[in-house]
Amino acid sequence: MTYDYDLFIMGAGSAGAAAASKAASLGLRVAVAEQEALGGTCLNRGCIPKKLIVYAADFALHNKIAPDYGWSKSSSHFNWTQFIRSVHKQIDRINTSYKERFEKNGITLLRGHATFIDAHTIKVDEHKVSADKILIAVGARPFIPDIPGIEYAITSREMFHLPYLPKRLAIIGGGYIGVEFASMMNALGCRVTVIDTSETILEGFDDDIRKSLQESLSKRGVKFINNSTATEIKHYEEGLLLTVSGKYKKTIAADSILVATGRAPNTEKLDLDNAQVEMGEKNAIKVDEYSRTNQENIFAVGDCTNRLQLTPAAKSEAVAFVNTIFANHTETVNYNEIPSAVFARPEIASMGMTENQARSKFGDSVKCYSNKFQPLMHQLASTEEQVIIKVVVEGESERVIGIHMLGEHAADIIQCLGVAIRKGITKQDLDEAIAIHPTTAEEFLTLD
Ligand SMILES: Cc1cc2nc3c(=O)[nH]c(=O)nc-3n(C[C@H](O)[C@H](O)[C@H](O)COP(=O)(O)OP(=O)(O)OC[C@H]3O[C@@H](n4cnc5c(N)ncnc54)[C@H](O)[C@@H]3O)c2cc1C
Numbered sequence: 001m002t003y004d005y006d007l008f009i010m011g012a013g014s015a016g017a018a019a020a021s022k023a024a025s026l027g028l029r030v031a032v033a034e035q036e037a038l039g040g041t042c043l044n045r046g047c048i049p050k051k052l053i054v055y056a057a058d059f060a061l062h063n064k065i066a067p068d069y070g071w072s073k074s075s076s077h078f079n080w081t082q083f084i085r086s087v088h089k090q091i092d093r094i095n096t097s098y099k100e101r102f103e104k105n106g107i108t109l110l111r112g113h114a115t116f117i118d119a120h121t122i123k124v125d126e127h128k129v130s131a132d133k134i135l136i137a138v139g140a141r142p143f144i145p146d147i148p149g150i151e152y153a154i155t156s157r158e159m160f161h162l163p164y165l166p167k168r169l170a171i172i173g174g175g176y177i178g179v180e181f182a183s184m185m186n187a188l189g190c191r192v193t194v195i196d197t198s199e200t201i202l203e204g205f206d207d208d209i210r211k212s213l214q215e216s217l218s219k220r221g222v223k224f225i226n227n228s229t230a231t232e233i234k235h236y237e238e239g240l241l242l243t244v245s246g247k248y249k250k251t252i253a254a255d256s257i258l259v260a261t262g263r264a265p266n267t268e269k270l271d272l273d274n275a276q277v278e279m280g281e282k283n284a285i286k287v288d289e290y291s292r293t294n295q296e297n298i299f300a301v302g303d304c305t306n307r308l309q310l311t312p313a314a315k316s317e318a319v320a321f322v323n324t325i326f327a328n329h330t331e332t333v334n335y336n337e338i339p340s341a342v343f344a345r346p347e348i349a350s351m352g353m354t355e356n357q358a359r360s361k362f363g364d365s366v367k368c369y370s371n372k373f374q375p376l377m378h379q380l381a382s383t384e385e386q387v388i389i390k391v392v393v394e395g396e397s398e399r400v401i402g403i404h405m406l407g408e409h410a411a412d413i414i415q416c417l418g419v420a421i422r423k424g425i426t427k428q429d430l431d432e433a434i435a436i437h438p439t440t441a442e443e444f445l446t447l448d
């Protein structure tokens, strides 16, 4: 049987684009269907525009301490409309580079919505194509809880298209998205309230780190309502009213309400039944460690499989899939080795086990080294800004199994240390390394 393509990919987000480039580099005939802009969530409505807003918000935070560094106080005005226009121009430039890369690598791009006709045939709008292997890389979308008035709320997607900055912003959900937007919108001058069902924000991160981040954001003016959930949204003449219940019962007035309660796989409109592809929990595509579905020629990677919804995870799964299936090089993704960060201010980042995870796995053989200090920049400015670093080690050799940080440049520092930790370094290796002084990162080398 001959097919139009060796590999057909549904979705040109982080995962789909990475798989397409890798497969094309092996000389395969590759086609990709994309119904929206190339680059998917990360480029168009996720990591990239988010990080640009983080940079914009950093100016506001630096302006606050600038007088301590000799700058005279000056009034400054932030123009959100102008700024967000620049953000979208930058995204358009990157979109164009994606398109050029596809053309250069001989990847066929089919614009439209892809659905299954059978296990080897796909329809992209009205265009029918066949392929030997099919990769589902359709990503995820915001999960919207079913509460009365939820239609008045917006998601992270709309946050990047706000016509103006809301004065009062309520955020349902204190996970990655809720906390990042709380931090940047607070810095830009919004009055922010975060409602979360958990005792502390950012479940999954080390307890010391997430508690300290919640405290730091509270000191900056973000209000947190924990152990609670949103139960109703109503429209009134001056904006929106959000009813909260649980440990705290309140009504909050807001101009905008952001719902950030997780992301649901985009698996509903693919006609998966036509190819008899099985779904798992939460409508995710069910896959094995090689990203194989129950159909031998159909695979799935990225957010639609709901393993770890991060861009580097999506890309690694995509490359591992291509290497395993087409390059005769079996590869799986080690999820314990994937670092992650929350781009709040202060920033947090971590890799490996939290203290609790380590203690429940290894018991008393676990030891933690930590330090809390005021970073140099903030000593002169006399702000309360803190840095916390924590290293989790195990056994007599004191092998490092987890590193965690709150504070400036946390993501960049953990990224670099992560390379060494992946190679199995010990606490002694950290102690013996020579520092760059004066830096924040050097504190990892002098823990006792
Ligand atoms: C606000 C926000 C901030 C984030 N920040 C970070 C961060 O800082 N760092 C990080 O690592 N991760 C971050 N993420 C997560 C990251 O964006 C995702 O994990 C990543 O984009 C997943 O890639 P993917 O390829 O699986 O899915 P996507 O990037 O969502 O790509 C899927 C693509 O498939 C297309 N598609 C869907 N169905 C079809 C169909 N039937 N036919 C054709 N095309 C289809 C979609 O249009 C989309 O372009 C963030 C997410 C959000 C929402």
Ligand SMILES: NC(=O)c1ccc[n+]([C@@H]2O[C@H](COP(=O)([O-])OP(=O)(O)OC[C@H]3O[C@@H](n4cnc5c(N)ncnc54)[C@H](O)[C@@H]3O)[C@@H](O)[C@H]2O)c1
Pocket (backbone or CB within 6 Å): 145, 172, 173, 174, 175, 176, 177, 178, 180, 195, 196, 197, 198, 201, 202, 203, 228, 229, 230, 260, 261, 262, 263, 308, 309, 310, 340, 341, 342, 343
């Ligand atoms: N910096 C990054 O790497 C980054 C940034 C943004 C998003 N992401 C990815 O996107 C995913 C989705 O982000 P997210 O923040 O939407 O999800 P999340 O899973 O990180 O957090 C959801 C939060 O919402 C809370 N919640 C759930 N239902 C609720 C309710 N009804 N009322 C109040 N609180 C409720 C949960 O307790 C949780 O804290 C993340 O898990 C992450 O993988 C990553």
